[in-house]
Amino acid sequence: MSLVSVVNAVKTYGTGEAAVHALRGVSIEIEPAEFTVISGPSGSGKSTLLNLIGCLDVPDGGTVRIEGRDVNGLDGSSLAALRAARIGFIFQSFNLIPVLTALENVELALQLAGAPAAGRREKCAETLTAVGLGGLLDRRPNQLSGGQQQRVAVARALVKQPALVIADEPTANLDSTSGTAVLDLMRDMNAARGVTFLFSTHDPKVMERARRVVTLTDGQITADEFRT
Amino acid sequence: MMLRLAVRNLLRNTRRTVLSLAAVVAGVGVLVLGQGFIGGMEENAIRAVVDTSTGHVLLRPAGYPTEGLQHPVDDLFQSPVLPAELAASVEASAPRLLFIARAIHGPDAMRIRAIGFDPERDATVFSRGTWHVDGATPKSAADGVLLGAGVARNLRAKTGDTIVLQARTRAGAINALELKVAGVVATGAPFIDQTAVMMAMDQAQTLVIADGAVSHFAVRLHDRDDATAFVQRWTAPAGTEATTWIAETAAVLRIQSIRRAALNLLVAALLGMSAAGIANTILMAAYERVREVGTLRALGFTRRDVLALFVLEGAMMGAIGALLGAALGGGVVYHYHQVGIDLSGLIEQTGGNLPIAAMLYTDWSPPTVAGAVAFGTVIAMLASVYPAHVASRMVPADAVRA
Numbered sequence: 115m116s117l118v119s120v121v122n123a124v125k126t127y128g129t130g131e132a133a134v135h136a137l138r139g140v141s142i143e144i145e146p147a148e149f150t151v152i153s154g155p156s157g158s159g160k161s162t163l164l165n166l167i168g169c170l171d172v173p174d175g176g177t178v179r180i181e182g183r184d185v186n187g188l189d190g191s192s193l194a195a196l197r198a199a200r201i202g203f204i205f206q207s208f209n210l211i212p213v214l215t216a217l218e219n220v221e222l223a224l225q226l227a228g229a230p231a232a233g234r235r236e237k238c239a240e241t242l243t244a245v246g247l248g249g250l251l252d253r254r255p256n257q258l259s260g261g262q263q264q265r266v267a268v269a270r271a272l273v274k275q276p277a278l279v280i281a282d283e284p285t286a287n288l289d290s291t292s293g294t295a296v297l298d299l300m301r302d303m304n305a306a307r308g309v310t311f312l313f314s315t316h317d318p319k320v321m322e323r324a325r326r327v328v329t330l331t332d333g334q335i336t337a338d339e340f341r342t
Numbered sequence: 343m344m345l346r347l348a349v350r351n352l353l354r355n356t357r358r359t360v361l362s363l364a365a366v367v368a369g370v371g372v373l374v375l376g377q378g379f380i381g382g383m384e385e386n387a388i389r390a391v392v393d394t395s396t397g398h399v400l401l402r403p404a405g406y407p408t409e410g411l412q413h414p415v416d417d418l419f420q421s422p423v424l425p426a427e428l429a430a431s432v433e434a435s436a437p438r439l440l441f442i443a444r445a446i447h448g449p450d451a452m453r454i455r456a457i458g459f460d461p462e463r464d465a466t467v468f469s470r471g472t473w474h475v476d477g478a479t480p481k482s483a484a485d486g487v488l489l490g491a492g493v494a495r496n497l498r499a500k501t502g503d504t505i506v507l508q509a510r511t512r513a514g515a516i517n518a519l520e521l522k523v524a525g526v527v528a529t530g531a532p533f534i535d536q537t538a539v540m541m542a543m544d545q546a547q548t549l550v551i552a553d554g555a556v557s558h559f560a561v562r563l564h565d566r567d568d569a570t571a572f573v574q575r576w577t578a579p580a581g582t583e584a585t586t587w588i589a590e591t592a593a594v595l596r597i598q599s600i601r602r603a604a605l606n607l608l609v610a611a612l613l614g615m616s617a618a619g620i621a622n623t624i625l626m627a628a629y630e631r632v633r634e635v636g637t638l639r640a641l642g643f644t645r646r647d648v649l650a651l652f653v654l655e656g657a658m659m660g661a662i663g664a665l666l667g668a669a670l671g672g673g674v675v676y677h678y679h680q681v682g683i684d685l686s687g688l689i690e691q692t693g694g695n696l697p698i699a700a701m702l703y704t705d706w707s708p709p710t711v712a713g714a715v716a717f718g719t720v721i722a723m724l725a726s727v728y729p730a731h732v733a734s735r736m737v738p739a740d741a742v743r744a
């Protein structure tokens with residue numbers, strides 16, 4: 115059983131003349147421990163696809179299965195529970211909660227994943243230390259650089275040991291050096307812990323590190339290459 | 343964590359939070375203040391009547407006039423002895439004999455209300471706590487009379503002077519006596535200060551030539567709430583009627599209930615404003631924090647969690663504002679409950695016929711204050727439901743990229 119199985123997914127925004135066909139029948143399987151990039155020009159439907167796989171949205175047609183479960187059959191709170199426990203998100207704009215410290219941001223994710231209170235804080239601190247932020251646990255997001263914020267986001271995504279981490283253009287708002295550092299961090303986590311990563315990007319640095327590159331054009335998959 | 347998020351979110355735009363709070367503070371503050379003062383005024387008005395002229399139960403001739411300066415002596419009765427089975431609920435009782443007389447001092451004369459009282463029992467039913475007596479309170483006919491301060495002023499009479507009192511006797515003849523002024527009293531009760539000449543019962547009965555007869559018989563109960571039951575069980579002597587403090591203060595209390603309605607209207611307006619303020623604040627927060635809401639949803643927040651977060655923020659704003667308002671309003675009410683407000687100046691200014699006692703003690707009622715706090719909080723909570731609902735309806739996929 116694939117970790118992710120998308121069959122003929124269709125997503126249309128709007129209706130009639132104004133309808134935007136963001137996805138026109140996309141099928142893709144993702145296996146555990148993959149490090150896969152979805153590439154394609156802006157507007158090709160990358161974010162839409164990741165949002166479907168991340169259970170933030172449901173398709174208008176076709177099916178999306180996560181660990182064998184069809185998301186179309188799930189209600190809002192089951193989808194929320196699935197996201198909380200099984201999926202980690204890394205966003206282009208970091209999306210940390212501004213009123214929480216680095217540690218609290220990470221802890222919120224772990225708490226929502228259902229981890230017991232005992233040892234939770236320590237585990238979050240360890241994860242932040244593992245991404246190189248051991249000394250900045252009590253900083254608020256606005257006291258951190260973009261690269262540091264994205265590391266917090268990586269820690270927040272990884273701390274609950276999810277089945278899948280979805281990263282939508284994670285380096286787009288970072289300078290080249292911090293972008294590379296964050297990417298290497300994720301590559302290490304993939305190699306060391308077997309965490310499954312699914313990216314969208316048009317950053318060549320990300321593509322260089324990918325083991326599989328799926329190309330999306332106008333809402334359709336036009337290439338799917340594995341590298342060694 | 344939800345609570346921590348809510349607290350931090352409130353602190354994030356302190357100016358806006360404080361503004362929304364202020365309206366709740368005002369609403370709840372005015373509610374607590376208003377209830378304290380109106381409750382106090384109500385009690386004050388009751389005391390003004392009970393402590394000076396009616397007691398809790400009052401016996402008087404049937405059909406006795408209650409308006410204006412009228413005290414007929416046609417239907418006087420003998421001071422009754424209370425039946426033994428009612429005695430247990432009675433704290434004290436005292437007779438009075440009221441009649442109209444003409445007081446003359448040299449060239450000055452005026453119509454007055456003569457009050458004959460029982461020297462032993464009167465103070466056990468009627469309060470003398472606010473009395474300021476210059477001279478002495480007469481204990482018998484030999485001591486003379488006690489002038490209300492306003493009467494003394496009008497007659498230009500002082501302690502030690504001699505005045506003439508002229509009255510119609512029970513039989514209809516005119517009787518006049520030369521009497522010594524034993525003292526001048528300021529009680530704070532206008533009907534005494536402005537119009538009364540008080541004297542021992544024997545002196546009063548001598549003037550109207552009515553041995554042993556009285557016009558009023560007042561009873562003070564241990565518990566004034568027993569008054570209605572007491573009157574029902576008491577067979578009043580023939581030719582008399584028994585009335586309760588409740589009936590005697592009804593007209594006054596009607597004014598208070600109008601005040602209460604006005605207060606409720608004002609509070610409703612203030613709390614309506616604060617509800618609108620809070621709803622607006624939460625709605626603005628919801629729109630400002632779209633991306634955060636999306637992120638929380640991605641992390642596993644359900645719609646219900648988002649709703650709860652925003653309602654919690656509104657409720658906390660309401661609770662803090664309500665507590666502050668209650669503390670401010672309650673502080674003032676509690677203070678004046680302890681020390682009271684001296685209204686004697688006001689009574690003198692209005693010269694008059696307002697039924698108010700000299701000291702106003704505000705009504706300090708912790709349940710009322712707690713109720714106001716709960717009320718303010720619930721209103722804030724309800725006000726935030728709609729904006730919280732708006733936040734909870736956002737589609738997470740769109741919200742995360744906002």
Ligand SMILES: Nc1ncnc2c1ncn2[C@@H]1O[C@H](COP(=O)(O)OP(=O)(O)O)[C@@H](O)[C@H]1O
Binds near residue numbers: 128154157
């Ligand atoms: N919420 C939305 N409403 C309307 N159109 C949308 C919405 N989200 C995305 N789209 C449209 O769908 C298409 C695919 O968008 P997206 O998945 O964001 O592409 P990418 O991430 O590859 O840039 C674009 O044309 C975009 O304008």
Ligand SMILES: [Mg+2]
Binds near residue numbers: 160283
């Ligand atoms: Mg995109």
